[in-house]
Amino acid sequence: MKLTRIVRLIVILCLLQSVSLWAQEAQPLQANAAVEVQVERLSTQLRCLVCQNQTIADSHAELAQDLKQEIREMAAKGMTDQAIIDYLVARYGDFVRYKPPFNPATSFLWLGPFGLLLAGGFGLFVMLRRRQKMSADVPLSADEARKVSELLK
Amino acid sequence: MIPEIGHFSLILALLVSLVLGSFPIIGAARGNTVWMGLAKPLAGVQFVLIAFAFLCLVYAFAFMDYSVLYVANNSNSKLPLQFRIAAVWGGHEGSLLLWALILSIWTVAVSLFSKRIPDDMRARILGVMGLISVGFLLFMLMVSNPFERLIPAALDGRDLNPLLQDPGMIFHPPMLYMGYVGFSVAFAFSIAALLGGQLDAAWARWSRPWTILAWIFLTVGIMAGSNWAYYELGWGGWWFWDAVENASFMPWLVGTALIHSLAVTEKRGSFKAWTVLLAICAFSLSLLGTFLVRSGVLTSVHAFATDPRRGIFILAFLVVVIGGSLLLFAWRASTVGRGGKFDVVSRESFLLANNVLLAVAALSVLLGTLYPLFLDALNLGKISVGPPYFDAVFAPLMAPAIFLMGVGPIARWKEAALPELAKRLRWAFGISIATAVILPLMLGNFTPMIGLGLFLAFWVFATTAELVYQRLGKSDLPLMGRIKANSRSWWGMVIAHLGIAVFVLGVTIVKGFESEIAVKMLPGDVAHLAGYDFTFDGVVDRKGPNYEASHGQIHVTKNGVLRTILEPEKRLYTVTNMPMTEAGISPHLIHDLYASLGEPLDGGAWSVRIYHKPMVEWVWFGCLMMAFGGFLALADKRYRLKKRAPSKEITSKAVKSSKKAKA
Amino acid sequence: MKRGLIPLAIFLIVVGFLFKGLFLDPREVPSPLVGKPAPQFSLPRLDNPETKFSPKDMLGKVWLFNVWASWCGACRDEHPILVELSKAGFVPVIGMDYKDTRPEAQQWLDQGGNPYNVVAVDADGRVGIDYGVYGVPETYVIDKAGMIAYKQIGPVTYDALRDKIIPLVKRLQAQ
Numbered sequence: 001m002k003l004t005r006i007v008r009l010i011v012i013l014c015l016l017q018s019v020s021l022w023a024q025e026a027q028p029l030q031a032n033a034a035v036e037v038q039v040e041r042l043s044t045q046l047r048c049l050v051c052q053n054q055t056i057a058d059s060h061a062e063l064a065q066d067l068k069q070e071i072r073e074m075a076a077k078g079m080t081d082q083a084i085i086d087y088l089v090a091r092y093g094d095f096v097r098y099k100p101p102f103n104p105a106t107s108f109l110w111l112g113p114f115g116l117l118l119a120g121g122f123g124l125f126v127m128l129r130r131r132q133k134m135s136a137d138v139p140l141s142a143d144e145a146r147k148v149s150e151l152l153k
Numbered sequence: 154m155i156p157e158i159g160h161f162s163l164i165l166a167l168l169v170s171l172v173l174g175s176f177p178i179i180g181a182a183r184g185n186t187v188w189m190g191l192a193k194p195l196a197g198v199q200f201v202l203i204a205f206a207f208l209c210l211v212y213a214f215a216f217m218d219y220s221v222l223y224v225a226n227n228s229n230s231k232l233p234l235q236f237r238i239a240a241v242w243g244g245h246e247g248s249l250l251l252w253a254l255i256l257s258i259w260t261v262a263v264s265l266f267s268k269r270i271p272d273d274m275r276a277r278i279l280g281v282m283g284l285i286s287v288g289f290l291l292f293m294l295m296v297s298n299p300f301e302r303l304i305p306a307a308l309d310g311r312d313l314n315p316l317l318q319d320p321g322m323i324f325h326p327p328m329l330y331m332g333y334v335g336f337s338v339a340f341a342f343s344i345a346a347l348l349g350g351q352l353d354a355a356w357a358r359w360s361r362p363w364t365i366l367a368w369i370f371l372t373v374g375i376m377a378g379s380n381w382a383y384y385e386l387g388w389g390g391w392w393f394w395d396a397v398e399n400a401s402f403m404p405w406l407v408g409t410a411l412i413h414s415l416a417v418t419e420k421r422g423s424f425k426a427w428t429v430l431l432a433i434c435a436f437s438l439s440l441l442g443t444f445l446v447r448s449g450v451l452t453s454v455h456a457f458a459t460d461p462r463r464g465i466f467i468l469a470f471l472v473v474v475i476g477g478s479l480l481l482f483a484w485r486a487s488t489v490g491r492g493g494k495f496d497v498v499s500r501e502s503f504l505l506a507n508n509v510l511l512a513v514a515a516l517s518v519l520l521g522t523l524y525p526l527f528l529d530a531l532n533l534g535k536i537s538v539g540p541p542y543f544d545a546v547f548a549p550l551m552a553p554a555i556f557l558m559g560v561g562p563i564a565r566w567k568e569a570a571l572p573e574l575a576k577r578l579r580w581a582f583g584i585s586i587a588t589a590v591i592l593p594l595m596l597g598n599f600t601p602m603i604g605l606g607l608f609l610a611f612w613v614f615a616t617t618a619e620l621v622y623q624r625l626g627k628s629d630l631p632l633m634g635r636i637k638a639n640s641r642s643w644w645g646m647v648i649a650h651l652g653i654a655v656f657v658l659g660v661t662i663v664k665g666f667e668s669e670i671a672v673k674m675l676p677g678d679v680a681h682l683a684g685y686d687f688t689f690d691g692v693v694d695r696k697g698p699n700y701e702a703s704h705g706q707i708h709v710t711k712n713g714v715l716r717t718i719l720e721p722e723k724r725l726y727t728v729t730n731m732p733m734t735e736a737g738i739s740p741h742l743i744h745d746l747y748a749s750l751g752e753p754l755d756g757g758a759w760s761v762r763i764y765h766k767p768m769v770e771w772v773w774f775g776c777l778m779m780a781f782g783g784f785l786a787l788a789d790k791r792y793r794l795k796k797r798a799p800s801k802e803i804t805s806k807a808v809k810s811s812k813k814a815k816a
Numbered sequence: 817m818k819r820g821l822i823p824l825a826i827f828l829i830v831v832g833f834l835f836k837g838l839f840l841d842p843r844e845v846p847s848p849l850v851g852k853p854a855p856q857f858s859l860p861r862l863d864n865p866e867t868k869f870s871p872k873d874m875l876g877k878v879w880l881f882n883v884w885a886s887w888c889g890a891c892r893d894e895h896p897i898l899v900e901l902s903k904a905g906f907v908p909v910i911g912m913d914y915k916d917t918r919p920e921a922q923q924w925l926d927q928g929g930n931p932y933n934v935v936a937v938d939a940d941g942r943v944g945i946d947y948g949v950y951g952v953p954e955t956y957v958i959d960k961a962g963m964i965a966y967k968q969i970g971p972v973t974y975d976a977l978r979d980k981i982i983p984l985v986k987r988l989q990a991q
Contacts, residue, residue: 026675053453101536105528109538125497
């Protein structure tokens with residue numbers, strides 16, 4: 001009697017085990033996770049040339065998928081981020097960089113805002129000081145003082 | 154027939170606008186009351202005519218009149234009714250008509266709710282708004298006629314872009330336009346003040362509610378657009394620094410500076426020239442945005458189909474309106490007069506610093522948006538300026554402004570002492586720094602940006618708490634009494650500032666701690682993210698009114714307990730043959746769970762992207778709080794219209810009694 | 817008055833740029849490869865998959881390199897122009913079939929005429945990426961030394977031929 005019960009228990013446990021085996025772990029879309037991290041990172045820094053308003057990470061365009069595949073292969077070969085970006089810039093120009101480079105032509109772009117801030121801050125300070133000096137109370141002339149005392153009577 | 158009637162109505166509206174834009178202004182300069190009095194009825198007639206034309210276009214869309222070119226390009230028989238109506242503003246010509254309609258709504262509203270404004274000023278304000286209408290109506294009638302016929306008529310339309318077939322399309326553009334166009338009122342007030350040489354605290358009091366109202370609409374409109382992009386585009390992004398998003402954000406930044414500047418002009422009589430310039434700039438940026446979207450000068454997902462003639466017309470219009478107003482400013486700003494004196498450290502100077510920061514931020518966004526054009530025009534190469542630039546530049550500019558938000562309301566007008574301020578803000582500072590360091594470490598990821606964001610958010614929370622505590626804590630009244638003792642305008646400021654803190658907190662947390670996975674899923678597969686288990690239940694085919702869909706289902710469990718079901722969809726719109734993803738989203742206060750279907754793979758599997766977005770809903774909730782704060786400020790008792798009656802009574806009584814006395 | 821003119825001045829400068837911008841195309845991505853050697857490749861030919869084509873084969877000649885596909889609508893517009901150009905016979909046109917299938921490509925040529933001396937098949941688009949192709953059609957003018965002299969983005973139009981391509985080809989051929 002006891003043995004059949006134990007056997008039944010074991011069979012049930014095995015069945016339960018196999019049921020949970022059916023619920024498979026979802027496989028990541030790409031096999032090599034380490035490479036994929038680099039691909040994702042680079043994809044968010046590069047512009048899709050077809051849609052032009054998205055990164056190749058977000059774009060569904062075929063060219064974006066092709067470029068991602070190319071990047072994947074370069075990353076798998078061990079190329080650095082900078083090398084991969086240089087590879088694409090050599091073919092597509094600086095336009096493909098989502099973040100504009102810093103060079104003489106773009107220096108005004110990068111430094112402009114802070115230059116404006118400094119100019120604004122300086123202008124503000126100067127204006128505040130000037131305002132203070134200007135509206136400093138001017139003593140009344142004798143004429144005005146007489147008028148004031150008459151009015152106050 | 155109906156489109157022709159609509160077209161004719163627009164021509165009549167143009168004539169009315171021409172009269173509205175000339176006679177009242179000349180009348181104000183000459184003191185001619187008859188001509189000045191024309192403004193109000195003309196505003197009403199203009200509104201009726203444009204509204205009628207708009208309804209004609211709605212009719213053409215609702216009843217599928219494909220002999221109208223614009224309808225044929227933007228609609229389709231299978232398109233559900235609500236989207237057929239939203240399609241009215243889905244393209245260039247119709248959205249211009251919406252612009253004109255909303256401008257006429259604001260014009261007639263100003264004509265109706267301006268009893269306390271002197272006649273000559275009102276005449277000038279309505280006249281300026283009439284002139285702007287002239288520009289838009291002329292533009293429409295000359296190069297962008299929504300009623301243009303297509304002969305022979307198309308058998309069916311080309312359909313509205315599937316991305317626009319969404320409730321967001323019904324809501325976002327009208328809200329946004331109400332905001333953009335609403336800044337024309339502040340603009341008109343400023344031009345009227347410059348023309349009349351009269352700019353004082355009273356002027357600020359009259360123009361402030363209109364400006365706040367426009368600002369509220371713009372805030373809600375931008376928020377709606379961001380939220381729409383989030384659930385519509387399928388990859389969880391909600392702000393892209395796209396040229397057209399920037400075109401709406403720049404007026405918002407300047408509009409915010411304007412509201413603060415108007416508050417100072419109203420209370421203290423200071424900042425007059427600055428306020429006028431900000432009002433001109435806010436509306437100028439709105440007009441510039443209109444140009445950028447329709448001229449083909451920049452690429453954008455929002456850009457309408459382009460035509461160089463349109464670009465040249467709008468540019469000419471910009472030169473006349475903006476150039477003219479800036480010229481007027483340069484000439485007349487000195488007549489506006491200088492306001493009261495205030496110290497280098499005072500609430501005024503903090504507000505002025507705030508304005509400078511907001512203005513620099515707006516200019517920086519403009520710089521980044523137009524820079525590719527600058528380089529291309531100078532033949533210096535082709536670059537693109539993406540979010541990394543804007544994020545890098547905008548956050549450091551806004552940080553001091555947000556910091557000032559904690560200091561400004563506590564500082565005294567005219568003269569404040571730094572040591573006293575520092576003392577009062579000590580513990581708020583301490584709490585913010587501590588939270589900024591400890592919280593990210595607790596949550597597992599500390600970076601300087603996260604630290605900065607948390608510091609600023611909690612700084613505003615803590616300083617606002619201190620402010621409210623001080624204000625409410627001093628009397629013997631019960632709590633409601635103490636709350637009511639402070640004006641709605643003040644509470645509006647408190648809530649709006651808290652809204653910004655909530656927004657910053659949401660942005661910081663979602664950007665610092667969001668996570669995603671991209672997996673291949675067969676029915677039954679389980680993926681794991683952020684402690685949740687996502688089980689793919691497979692995909693069924695579904696048919697919509699004008700699309701076919703693969704409807705997926707993913708059920709989400711945590712520790713075996715079912716939490717929610719996500720239903721992402723992949724649709725193919727049959728008319729345009731365009732695929733679209735509808736994300737499956739489960740929004741919560743603490744986080745959003747977000748899934749989108751990618752491509753079908755072999756063997757019945759699908760590529761699926763799953764995102765965990767902590768506190769993303771706070772981003773939009775913060776915006777709603779800002780809008781609510783604005784609404785409270787509007788509802789402040791000083792703007793109640795009833796007040797006039799008692800003073801009239803008193804004067805008439807006084808006249809009667811003095812007559813009696815003389816008799 | 818003077819300081820008040822600053823906003824106006826800034827505005828007018830911006831307007832100048834916007835005006836210039838009306839005549840530029842923001843979507844056009846100019847190629848950084850102009851003035852550089854044409855990237856090397858070796859692709860199978862459409863007519864004979866066993867044999868390969870490579871740019872080295874064209875050294876010493878000026879030639880046009882046209883990237884096209886049977887699924888591309890704009891290519892339909894430029895095709896008759898290319899056919900006419902090839903009949904004139906003064907510059908060889910090499911085609912590259914981009915991300916296409918052989919039967920459809922062959923059918924397209926049978927229907928529209930074949931302006932190409934050779935058609936190379938770039939099935940996966942890799943060579944396209946090397947050439948900075950981001951849309952179809954695109955055409956390159958390559959000189960005798962194998963350097964890229966010019967890139968035509970979008971379909972070849974009569975205007976482009978008359979104003980840019982033919983004068984350039986003549987100049988390069990005279991070198």
